[in-house]
Amino acid sequence: MSLGGKVAVVTGAAKGIGKAIAEIFLQNGAKVVLLDVDEPAGKSLKYDLDQQFGEDRSLFMKCSVESDEDIKAALQSTVDIFGSIDILCNNAGILKEDDWEKTISINLGGVIRMTYTALEHMNKRSGGQGGVVVNTSSVAGLDPLLSCPAYSATKHGVVAFTRAMAAASSASEYGIRFNVICPVRVQTDFFSSVSQNFGRFSHLLGALQKSSERALDPSEVAECVLDLVMDEMKNGETVLLSQSGKKYVTFPQNLW
Numbered sequence: 001m002s003l004g005g006k007v008a009v010v011t012g013a014a015k016g017i018g019k020a021i022a023e024i025f026l027q028n029g030a031k032v033v034l035l036d037v038d039e040p041a042g043k044s045l046k047y048d049l050d051q052q053f054g055e056d057r058s059l060f061m062k063c064s065v066e067s068d069e070d071i072k073a074a075l076q077s078t079v080d081i082f083g084s085i086d087i088l089c090n091n092a093g094i095l096k097e098d099d100w101e102k103t104i105s106i107n108l109g110g111v112i113r114m115t116y117t118a119l120e121h122m123n124k125r126s127g128g129q130g131g132v133v134v135n136t137s138s139v140a141g142l143d144p145l146l147s148c149p150a151y152s153a154t155k156h157g158v159v160a161f162t163r164a165m166a167a168a169s170s171a172s173e174y175g176i177r178f179n180v181i182c183p184v185r186v187q188t189d190f191f192s193s194v195s196q197n198f199g200r201f202s203h204l205l206g207a208l209q210k211s212s213e214r215a216l217d218p219s220e221v222a223e224c225v226l227d228l229v230m231d232e233m234k235n236g237e238t239v240l241l242s243q244s245g246k247k248y249v250t251f252p253q254n255l256w
């Protein structure tokens with residue numbers, strides 16, 4: 001899939017990995033809708049992107065992935081202004097082990113909420129043009145991290161939701177591919193603030209030290225997302241992204 005003229009929606013786009021995804025899509029010719037709850041950071045990024053790519057290439061909208069109302073309004077505005085939704089990146093996430101209900105609501109609920117509303121615009125069976133969804137899980141979505149059980153559960157949920165949606169979309173002829181990326185530690189604000197958010201398991205944070213030699217740069221994650229968007233053969237893929245590169249994860253088959 002060439003990105004020229006395509007429209008991408010990215011959640012949690014104001015900073016970190018979401019920002020890097022937005023930038024690489026713009027560099028490759030797409031129009032990008034930046035969604036985030038952090039309005040000052042979103043507006044500031046939009047200003048910077050306007051200088052680099054032109055005002056007509058991106059939009060920022062304040063949108064919480066916890067709010068059905070915000071999501072409906074943001075996606076309708078995207079279609080009204082840019083004409084379609086071709087690419088969706090469900091990337092927004094938090095880690096607050098002591099507020100595990102919010103962690104579930106954003107990390108897993110947000111992915112499901114956003115996907116189901118976006119399907120109304122993208123699904124070929126309901127007049128959409130099809131497209132591709134790439135979700136941001138984590139290595140914690142494949143190998144649970146002892147310091148953050150609730151976060152790990154949400155990220156396992158994102159992997160499962162993505163794989164099930166890929167199969168459901170193919171079987172229903174929606175024309176939408178679904179893939180998920182599982183990065184190890186990435187150098188963003190998420191990690192610098194996260195140590196306060198481990199709650200009852202904060203004493204176990206040090207146990208993760210051996211699991212990550214260097215943090216990835218957000219641009220490395222964005223390149224992996226771009227590959228999954230552009231390669232039309234990729235559907236239902238789970239990609240582990242570590243310091244040694246990309247690995248396509250395989251799961252047991254025919255269990256029942």
Ligand SMILES: NC(=O)C1=CN([C@@H]2O[C@H](COP(=O)(O)OP(=O)(O)OC[C@H]3O[C@@H](n4cnc5c(N)ncnc54)[C@H](O)[C@@H]3O)[C@@H](O)[C@H]2O)C=CC1
Nearest residue numbers: 012015016017037038064065092093138185186188189190
């Ligand atoms: N940084 C890391 O080491 C890793 C991060 N991840 C995942 O990558 C994703 C992005 O994380 P980072 O860029 O590192 O974090 P970040 O904290 O730099 O950026 C996350 C963005 O999500 C936004 N956000 C939070 N709640 C939101 C909501 N309700 N609605 C919309 N936007 C919301 C924040 O305002 C922020 O701009 C998350 O899903 C995270 O779990 C996965 C593996 C490693």
Ligand SMILES: CCCCCC(=O)/C=C/C=C\C=C\C=C\[C@@H](O)[C@@H](O)CCCC(=O)O
Nearest residue numbers: 138139140148184185205206208209211212
């Ligand atoms: C640890 C949970 C945060 C969630 C981020 C995520 O999804 C995946 C993280 C993967 C690996 C984490 C490695 C953690 C290492 C830490 O013990 C420590 O080495 C990091 C120090 C943080 C810093 O840079 O100051």
